[in-house]
Amino acid sequence: MITLSLVISFTLSLFAQGRQEGVGPEQLYFPVHDLQADLLVYDEAFKTYVPYITEQHASEQALSAYVDVESNRRYKLLLQSKADGFLFIEAALRRKCPAGQWLVLDLDSLFQVYKKPQLFITLYGAAGAANWQAYIGHPRSAAGQTIRLNDDLLSVRPRNFSGFISFFSAGLLFLLAVHAFLISFFRRAFQTFYNPLNLITADPADDSFLINRPLGRVSMAFTLALSLSMAFLFMYVQHLNINLFSMGTLLPHESGFGTIVFNYGIISGLIFLSLLAKYAFVAAVGSLYKFDTIVNLHYFRVIQSSLLFITILIILVAALNPGNMVEIPVSYVLLPFIVFYLARLAWLYVTLVGQLPVKNLYLFSYLCIVELIPLVVGIRFAV
Template identity: 45%
Template sequence: MLPRFFSLPQSALLFFLLLLTQVAFPQTRTEGIGPSNQYYPVHDFRDDFQVYDEVAKAYVPYIVEQQPDQRALSTYVDLESNRNYNLLVSTQQDGYLFINAALKHKLEAGKWYVFSIDSLYRAFRQPEIFLTIYGAPGLTNKQLFIGYPKSLTQKPVVLRDDNLSVRPRTFSVYDNFLSLGLLFLLATHTFLFSFYHRAFLRFYSLRDLLSLRAQEESFLISRPLSGTNVLFVLNLSFVVAYLMVFVQSRNLDVFLSRHLLGKQSLWSILGEFAILSFVAFITLMGKYIALEVIGGLYKLQSIINIHFFKALQSSMLFFTVLTLLLAIIAYNTTSTTWSESALLLPILIFYLARLAFLYIVIRSLESIKNLYLFSYLCIVELIPLIIGLRFAL
């Protein structure tokens, strides 16, 4: 038989005292974390910190009783699994924040710093980063959380990989590809200039582009699918593909899925460049087929070849000059801020200007009702532009 430690009256009295204690001294409850408690805690890194052990020559778990004087605490942060969340950092004394052994931010005492994990993912292009907080000794002065905002009033800190580094900066594989890509484009343009000199001078002539009197019997216009034209279309495909990879290298996503243009090895990027070049080539050649079909419906067969030639000629001039300018800016400046609007605006202006120019060219060559001509240009020029902007934005 089990002994009875408390009688029934004593148990009732004890229960009453516990209930009274809970009512008189309620436990404090943390409603949130971060600035003004505006974030719900998703993960606390308090038990995840590591310190460097000189004896083991490796990072070992941090134990407060054994390493009370440690000033630098480190941990791995999984970015890929915590998209759309924020990283919150705070120290009771002034300190410093390192990411992958590079100094990224000075931490002021008592101030919360909120970093968008999405921006970290775009900046470092790694599924995981190694984060170090350097400051006062011990763990009580440091707080690191992954949180979710209760509201959108707090503006996340967008972190760019352009701050002071305490180690030699490694070159991105994109830099290697962009240099090789420029040499490749120089080689293809040199080949065309040497072996197809007349066609090269014609395609890259601004004066010829702006001329409204197109020579229909010209070998470039009368045979749009000739070997010469196909080579220049292929060269334009290389330029467009290079431009896509260049934009992606500035942390501006060309595609919504990160499985496309998201690789980090040189051979992978070269493979994606080849795929993009093939897709661009098929698209440009498919446009001529679309022009033939739509032109047949509107009975405009006589201007199809001129339309295709003028569209190619303008695209070659614009995209070649744009790629050259962007490469010059990228290789001669280090503090340039790249944004989607800055790149989309000149492309949008070009396509609208080309649409108006093609209208003038076709109108001067063919006697056709404005309604038919406008409908034709909308289908083959304006609608693809609208669809492209829809996916880009």
């Protein structure tokens, strides 16, 4: 009898222990893996995640772990917090964890949503690992309704702060200050460059201080303003993820304000040097054709028309919201510039044909060399 009593007592204790080993709502799940042993915390000193140690990290509110979803298909993720907390999956807020209530997530649905073999979860709430119970469990009976994650649930992610928004506002103010300086110190030249009526006049007025001195102090100031404006538009195009002239691979990729300003300065300098190189090219080709008398007028018209066109584009871009990342085909970006350059080529021909007693064929070939060929080559290497 004593032996039978001992066997019965031992058997009952095993059943009682089995019942106590259940986890989750009403202990209706077998524990497959306890995630307490996998908890991580972010170490500011090492800039990485380190294992949770009670003696060192008892005050941490954010506890993280990697959940092996692929190896635990058909199982459930069971979470409970003693105080109100939150569950983040892959850095996105997915669920609130009310105090004392079990949260049951289906690992199959997590795998279908995220398509990853491992998921990085973060438990945020009261300090310390003792606040949480986290298991991978297998249901041994109907455990009530489980939560299947879909893409339409709440998804709150940290906002990606881009330095471009600050640069965009500061750049507009900077260009406004540049033009305010030009209109204050070079008022007559400003009225000449930014006068559309002067541009469409085939026989320009006697602006010898501009036309005959393309490398003078006044003309160089407006050439620099054009370079700064074109670089601003170039930075906006880069912000739209359109990599022109492979500059995206040559310049630093950080999105900080200081780095963007540094890139802006480099691009402005390259454009300014390119404009000076264009004048040298126009002068060289003009001397070959004996067109020395129209070289300066040609370059003046180029700068004047470009200032008006780029300024209109900047006004249009400023009216848009630069924070909205819109997928724009590169052809839509190049099309306005192609139309502008072709229209400028035609107008340059009309403007210059009356300045020389030569055959039209020579002037046309001259303009093709200095205007059309660089356009074609530029489009070829732009994308």
